[in-house]
Amino acid sequence: xxxxxxxxxxxxxxxxxxxxxxxxxxxxxxxxxxxxxxxxxxxxxxxxxxxxxxxxxxxxxxxxxxxxxxxxxxxxxxxxxxxxxxxxxxxxxxxxxxxxxxxxxxxxxxxxxxxxxxxxxxxxxxxxxxxxxxxxxxxxxxxxxxxxxxxxxxxxxxxxxxxxxxxxxxxxxxxxxxxxxxxxxxxxxxxxxxxxxxxxxxxxxxxxxxxxxxxxxxxxxxxxxxxxxxxxxxxxxxxxxxxxxxxxxxxxxxxxxxxxxxxxxxxxxxxxxxxxxxxxxxxxxxxxxxxxxxxxxxxxxxxxxxx
Amino acid sequence: xxxxxxxxxxxxxxxxxxxxxxxxxxxxxxxxxxxxxxxxxxxxxxxxxxxxxxxxxxxxxxxxxxxxxxxxxxxxxxxxxxxxxxxxxxxxxxxxxxxxxxxxxxxxxxxxxxxxxxxxxxxxxxxxxxxxxxxxxxxxxxxxxxxxxxxxxxxxxxxxxxxxxxxxxxxxxxxxxxxxxxxxxxxxxxxxxxxxxxxxxxxxxxxxxxxxxxxxxxxxxxxxxxxxxxxxxxxxxxxxxxxxxxxxxxxxxxxxxxxxxxxxxxxxxxxxxxxxxxxxxxxxxxxxxxxxxxxxxxxxxxxxxxxxxxxxxx
Amino acid sequence: xxxxxxxxxxxxxxxxxxxxxxxxxxxxxxxxxxxxxxxxxxxxxxxxxxxxxxxxxxxxxxxxxxxxxxxxxxxxxxxxxxxxxxxxxxxxxxxxxxxxxxxxxxxxxxxxxxxxxxxxxxxxxxxxxxxxxxxxxxxxxxxxxxxxxxxxxxxxxxxxxxxxxxxxxxxxxxxxxxxxxxxxxxxxxxxxxxxxxxxxxxxxxxxxxxxxxxxxxxxxxxxxxxxxxxxxxxxxxxxxxxxxxxxxxxxxxxxxxxxxxxxxxxxxxxxxxxxxxxxxxxxxxxxxxxxxxxxxxxxxxxxxxxxxxxxxxxxxxxxxxxxxxxxxxxxxxxxxxxxxxxxxxx
Numbered sequence: 001x002x003x004x005x006x007x008x009x010x011x012x013x014x015x016x017x018x019x020x021x022x023x024x025x026x027x028x029x030x031x032x033x034x035x036x037x038x039x040x041x042x043x044x045x046x047x048x049x050x051x052x053x054x055x056x057x058x059x060x061x062x063x064x065x066x067x068x069x070x071x072x073x074x075x076x077x078x079x080x081x082x083x084x085x086x087x088x089x090x091x092x093x094x095x096x097x098x099x100x101x102x103x104x105x106x107x108x109x110x111x112x113x114x115x116x117x118x119x120x121x122x123x124x125x126x127x128x129x130x131x132x133x134x135x136x137x138x139x140x141x142x143x144x145x146x147x148x149x150x151x152x153x154x155x156x157x158x159x160x161x162x163x164x165x166x167x168x169x170x171x172x173x174x175x176x177x178x179x180x181x182x183x184x185x186x187x188x189x190x191x192x193x194x195x196x197x198x199x200x201x202x203x204x205x206x207x208x209x210x211x212x213x214x215x216x217x218x219x220x221x222x223x224x225x226x227x228x229x230x231x232x233x234x235x236x237x238x239x240x241x242x243x244x245x246x247x248x249x250x251x252x253x254x255x256x257x258x259x260x261x262x263x264x265x266x267x268x269x270x271x272x273x274x275x276x277x278x279x280x281x282x283x284x285x286x287x288x289x290x291x292x293x294x295x296x297x298x299x300x301x302x303x304x305x306x307x
Numbered sequence: 308x309x310x311x312x313x314x315x316x317x318x319x320x321x322x323x324x325x326x327x328x329x330x331x332x333x334x335x336x337x338x339x340x341x342x343x344x345x346x347x348x349x350x351x352x353x354x355x356x357x358x359x360x361x362x363x364x365x366x367x368x369x370x371x372x373x374x375x376x377x378x379x380x381x382x383x384x385x386x387x388x389x390x391x392x393x394x395x396x397x398x399x400x401x402x403x404x405x406x407x408x409x410x411x412x413x414x415x416x417x418x419x420x421x422x423x424x425x426x427x428x429x430x431x432x433x434x435x436x437x438x439x440x441x442x443x444x445x446x447x448x449x450x451x452x453x454x455x456x457x458x459x460x461x462x463x464x465x466x467x468x469x470x471x472x473x474x475x476x477x478x479x480x481x482x483x484x485x486x487x488x489x490x491x492x493x494x495x496x497x498x499x500x501x502x503x504x505x506x507x508x509x510x511x512x513x514x515x516x517x518x519x520x521x522x523x524x525x526x527x528x529x530x531x532x533x534x535x536x537x538x539x540x541x542x543x544x545x546x547x548x549x550x551x552x553x554x555x556x557x558x559x560x561x562x563x564x565x566x567x568x569x570x571x572x573x574x575x576x577x578x579x580x581x582x583x584x585x586x587x588x589x590x591x592x593x594x595x596x597x598x599x600x601x602x603x604x605x606x607x608x609x610x611x612x613x614x615x616x617x618x619x620x621x
Numbered sequence: 622x623x624x625x626x627x628x629x630x631x632x633x634x635x636x637x638x639x640x641x642x643x644x645x646x647x648x649x650x651x652x653x654x655x656x657x658x659x660x661x662x663x664x665x666x667x668x669x670x671x672x673x674x675x676x677x678x679x680x681x682x683x684x685x686x687x688x689x690x691x692x693x694x695x696x697x698x699x700x701x702x703x704x705x706x707x708x709x710x711x712x713x714x715x716x717x718x719x720x721x722x723x724x725x726x727x728x729x730x731x732x733x734x735x736x737x738x739x740x741x742x743x744x745x746x747x748x749x750x751x752x753x754x755x756x757x758x759x760x761x762x763x764x765x766x767x768x769x770x771x772x773x774x775x776x777x778x779x780x781x782x783x784x785x786x787x788x789x790x791x792x793x794x795x796x797x798x799x800x801x802x803x804x805x806x807x808x809x810x811x812x813x814x815x816x817x818x819x820x821x822x823x824x825x826x827x828x829x830x831x832x833x834x835x836x837x838x839x840x841x842x843x844x845x846x847x848x849x850x851x852x853x854x855x856x857x858x859x860x861x862x863x864x865x866x867x868x869x870x871x872x873x874x875x876x877x878x879x880x881x882x883x884x885x886x887x888x889x890x891x892x893x894x895x896x897x898x899x900x901x902x903x904x905x906x907x908x909x910x911x912x913x914x915x916x917x918x919x920x921x922x923x924x925x926x927x928x929x930x931x932x933x934x935x936x937x938x939x940x941x942x943x944x945x946x947x948x949x950x951x952x953x954x955x956x957x958x959x960x961x962x963x964x965x966x967x
Contacts, residue, residue: 011460018461026474037477137610141603143554145561145577146595149584157585204739210694211734212805213727214757226744245468249558253581267476267563279473287464302789303743 001298001305008294016287020073020280024066027276028056038272039082048082052273055079073284078277082270087277090262097167098247098258101181104174105243109182109189114232116186117193121228122220124198132194136187144246148180148253165255177254181246185239192235196228203227230301237293244282349615359611365604373423376416384413384571393587403589406579415593418573421483421566422601426553428487433494434545438534441502446510446529456503463496467555475564486565490552501544505537512536539616543609550605557598573598631721636711641813641845642668642691642730643711648704649683649690649869656917660686662869663705668813673839673846675860675877677853677892681913683869684849688815690715691847692732693722709813728758731806735818737798741790747801748774748786754808773804777834796827800834807838814839815847820855832859853896857881862949865889868914868924871943875950885952885961887929923955931956 028034035052036044052058056079057065072078078087120132139147155176156164162176163169200206201224209219248260255261259278266274298304353359372379391408394400402411444455470493478485509515510533518528559565560574568575573594580590628635649661661683668674678684689695691707693714706713709730714722734740742750751773752766761769767786774782777800790798799819806814816835820828836859839846848860856863856877863880865873865888873886884890891909911928914920920927926936935955943951946961954960 014457015460015464018457019464022461023465023470023473027477034477037479040476137606138603141550141606142595142599143557143602145558146591146599149577149581149591149595153584153588204734204736205742207689207694208734208740208802209742211692211727211732212754212757213723213725214753215723218757223742223745227742230744241466241469245466245558248468248472248562252562263472264562267472272476275476276473279469282469283465286466290464301744303791 004298004305005295008291012287012291016284017070019283019287020070021066023276023280023283024069025062027272028058028065029062034058038276040270040272042082042270044082051084052082073280078281079273081266081274087274090274091259091278091281094257094259094262097256098251098260100171101174101178101251101256101258102243102247104178105182105185108178109186110236113186113189114193114229116190117232118197118225120190121194121197121201124194129194132190136190139183139187144180144184145249145253147183148177148250151176151180152253167256173254174256177250177256180253181243181250184246185243188235188239189232192232193228196231197224200224200227226300230297233293233296233300237290240289241286244286349612352615353611356611356615358607359615362604362607362611365600366608369419369423369601369604372416373420376413376420379416380410380413382410382413384409384417385569386410393583395587396589402593403587405576405590406583411589411593414571414576415573415597418571418576418594419597419601421570421572422553422556422574422598425483425487425490425556426549426605428483429490429494429552430545430549432487432491433498433548434541436491436495437498437502438541441499442506442529442534442537444499445503445506446525446533452503455499459496459499459503462493463500465493467493468558471555471559472562472564475559481565481567482570483566486556486559490555494548494552498541498544498548502537502541505540506533509533509537540613543613543616546612547606547609550602550609553598553605554602630709630712630725631717633712635709639708639711640667640669641672641710642666642847643708644687644691644705645708646705647687647690647702647707649686649695649700649702651699652701653699658916659919660700660869660916661690662919664864664866664869664871665705666864666871666874668845668847670812670845671839671843672862673836673848673860675848675850675856675863676866677850677856677863678866679851679892679913681916682866683916684866685817686869687866688732688817688847688849691815692726692730693719694726694732727754727806727811728809729811730813730815731809731811732815732817733799733802733806733819736822737795737802738790738822740802741798743790746787746789747793751801751805751808754805758809769808770804773808774801776807777801777804777838779804795823796830799823799827799831803831803834803838807842810842811844813845813847815849817849818851819848821850821852828855829858835859853892865892868919869916870924870953871951872925872954873950873952874943875947875952879947879950883947883961884964885946885950885957886925886954887931887960888925889952890960890964891928923953931960 027038033049035049035056035058057068060068076088078091080086081090116132116136120129123129142150152164155161163173164176165173167173197220201220203224206219206224209223210216214223244260247258248263250256251258251261252264259282263275263278266272266278387404387407387409389408391400391404392406394404394408396403396411400410400412402415404411405414440455444452467490471489474489474492475481475486506529515528515532518532556565557572557574557577560572561578563578565574566572576594577591577598580587580594584591644667645665647661647664648659651658651660664683664687666674666676676684676687686695686700690702691714695702702715705715707715709725714725741747748767748770751770752763755761755766755769756763771782771786774786779785779797779800785793790801793801803819814835819835820831823831832855835846835848838844846859848856850856860877862876863874864871865880865886867888873880873884873889880889881893884893888909891907894907895909896906909928914924914927920937922938923929923932923936923941926932929936931954933956939955941953941955943953944957946952946957
């Protein structure tokens with residue numbers, strides 16, 4: 001297990017530096033003046049441009065630039081926006097909101113998704129199975145922003161069940177956005193659980209477990225479930241990336257002042273450095289989460305520990 | 308998919324000039340034949356499935372709309388009269404009008420072209436890159452595989468929407484080419500991983516060892532034996548990817564980093580609709596509907612293909 | 622706490638004098654979209670305590686399915702037991718609800734399978750899987766169950782049992798894994814053990830070890846052993862009597878020695894002749910002509926007629942029943958006398 005962990009961490013390091021370097025290069029090494037590009041249509045005075053150049057060490061050779069930048073990231077310095085305000089401030093202000101939203105969405109998608117998948121997988125071909133399959137397909141097909149608006153109109157405005165925007169109503173304001181945010185992942189989780197369960201139910205060890213005289217409930221609930229969860233857990237890691245993109249959209253639609261909305265505001269307000277800073281942070285979070293899930297995977301599947 | 312591509316009693320091996328045994332092309336037909344029968348079987352099954360027929364029908368419809376919008380509307384989407392601003396759907400304007408007074412039906416119809424072309428363009432290129440590098444990585448293994456795998460990991464670490472926002476934000480001009488380019492850049496890793504794992508499992512099959520033992524050159528083994536048998540999941544995934552990309556482009560346009568005016572994109576239309584949802588829901592409804600149906604049909608098609616090509620998954 | 626040895630089953634008393642297992646005219650079919658597979662078509666045999674019966678046949682003969690029907694673990698749908706009886710100590714298991722059968726499964730009748738790697742759950746330690754039997758069927762505490770599991774592993778001669786109890790199936794070699802399965806099967810001291818091709822996936826030397834282990838354990842416990850296999854060599858070592866199956870029916874039955882010495886059914890002869898034997902200096906093997914029957918379309922009359930050198934018109938119309946062909950021997954062939962005679966002469 002230790003060797004597996006060590007290998008995973010060792011694989012993580014080049015990917016970490018590689019990805020952050022990639023973003024860095026794509027932003028700062030484009031033809032033309034990166035500062036002006038980040039500023040969009042904004043009119044920038046010379047002094048501001050010079051100040052930004054100094055901040056991002058643009059007169060240094062590329063690699064020095066990058067290392068100073070990464071060094072800054074480790075200290076929490078993600079640069080400043082065009083008014084000189086540190087991006088970190090904005091992030092600190094907005095992060096808790098997004099965490100609440102994401103957590104709620106995550107709990108929702110995991111619980112309902114897995115339950116739906118189990119129900120569908122056990123009664124394959126039945127009514128519930130087809131119901132789950134169809135509804136998940138519809139959710140997957142409808143883009144999240146369309147879903148978001150429709151949900152907002154139907155459940156928020158017309159039915160009045162949920163607050164429509166902002167976070168003034170306390171935690172209930174997070175409910176509808178969390179459901180919308182989690183819906184796409186829920187669909188994938190349900191399908192994956194269903195397929196995984198159906199496959200595992202055909203496995204040899206199920207026959208052995210039944211021959212041992214165990215109840216059906218135990219065979220499915222203990223023996224197959226553990227095996228079936230393995231691909232789902234792996235998926236959750238990859239899905240986090242989608243969740244982040246979804247958070248940007250959901251927070252925009254529902255006016256939730258989180259990190260995602262900050263990205264959108266950065267785009268609208270021509271604050272390129274804010275966009276880059278927050279996205280870099282999110283990418284790092286994504287990579288770390290994937291590493292953690294790899295570890296979790298080894299806990300669930302002992303065969304992996306010896307690879 | 309275990310399917311021996313070579314029937315040993317039919318192969319005549321001739322040594323070529325270098326002394327390396329080369330099998331004449333004709334004798335390798337069995338592989339394509341057997342792989343061919345997989346496709347033939349699949350086609351026979353698919354023809355009967357309603358899901359496939361419905362999705363295929365929808366896709367064909369959308370593609371036709373994309374290529375020949377004139378067939379569906381003679382109205383010029385850019386012929387906008389301000390006095391017609393924000394009209395509800397009526398006999399004259401089937402889908403109503405937008406803020407500028409442009410006919411919304413015409414706009415929606417014309418919006419298909421951009422979305423679908425980006426979807427197909429990106430998928431084709433991303434798949435090509437994935438097939439070339441994925442099969443090299445999977446087949447040759449070793450250092451090449453490690454390098455390609457690492458590079459893929461690095462790109463994979465950047466989620467599509469996030470990466471799309473960062474990169475596209477820097478472009479002043481964002482047309483179909485620019486958006487497609489960025490989506491290809493961010494989309495190939497997933498496809499490559501799929502190809503690579505497909506190739507890896509095809510490589511394990513005994514018929515590959517048999518081919519090698521007969522002295523067949525690697526490139527030919529990849530082309531004739533491994534690829535046909537690992538292509539099925541790639542095709543399924545590529546179909547689904549078209550839908551995903553169309554959705555992604557719409558999302559990016561919605562956020563303001565995708566296509567720009569004067570392009571007509573469903574995502575853009577929805578983005579402009581957001582402030583008027585209650586007062587003019589038709590602005591959201593029609594592009595939303597068309598977008599959803601298009602994405603839905605590609606994903607449905609992918610599902611149908613998967614069921615037909617891999618019976619185990621039923 | 623579950624009763625250890627239920628004296629009644631489903632309300633009916635268990636008869637200590639009745640044979641352990643009495644299978645009569647068992648019929649199993651699988652109803653698929655493309656047709657019905659008639660996997661077992663009237664199989665009968667009787668097992669007494671301390672006896673070993675070998676059920677011999679090729680793949681597709683119905684041997685595994687019949688065992689699964691006895692255990693009651695056939696997936697239904699698409700499988701259905703459509704006839705016959707399976708009496709355990711006089712009580713017909715097929716008439717009992719699954720809740721009652723579960724009391725017998727694993728507890729009184731146990732089964733081991735061919736490939737221990739896939740038959741064992743890969744994500745739980747072996748000790749846990751063995752101990753589960755005690756925890757679930759006997760209500761024993763985790764700690765006690767663990768101790769019993771270690772004892773069992775030692776009994777099947779797994780070295781360093783105490784250290785390896787928390788290892789996973791994939792960490793054992795093939796032979797050791799099979800021992801784990803045997804330990805699991807024996808945990809509750811079953812009266813009957815069904816071994817479905819226990820050595821097919823193992824190396825020859827390991828095969829012998831496992832068969833010896835089974836023989837020893839049987840001698841120790843006096844349990845009845847049903848050995849399912851396609852391997853004549855394995856059968857010869859262990860079994861007292863043999864049931865040769867073809868197309869879901871028994872075509873020949875009897876005591877091993879006599880059967881080998883004077884087989885009375887062409888299929889049995891075919892099986893015997895198709896194994897390589899170094900004591901006879903043969904130049905080629907004689908495989909049985911043709912291929913096993915499609916169980917969705919079993920030939921009329923005698924199912925073996927399409928591959929039988931003795932086949933005649935009668936074989937197309939009349940299904941041969943099992944007839945006595947010697948002391949304690951039965952064969953289902955219209956021409957068994959001729960078959961035996963030719964064999965003796967040739």
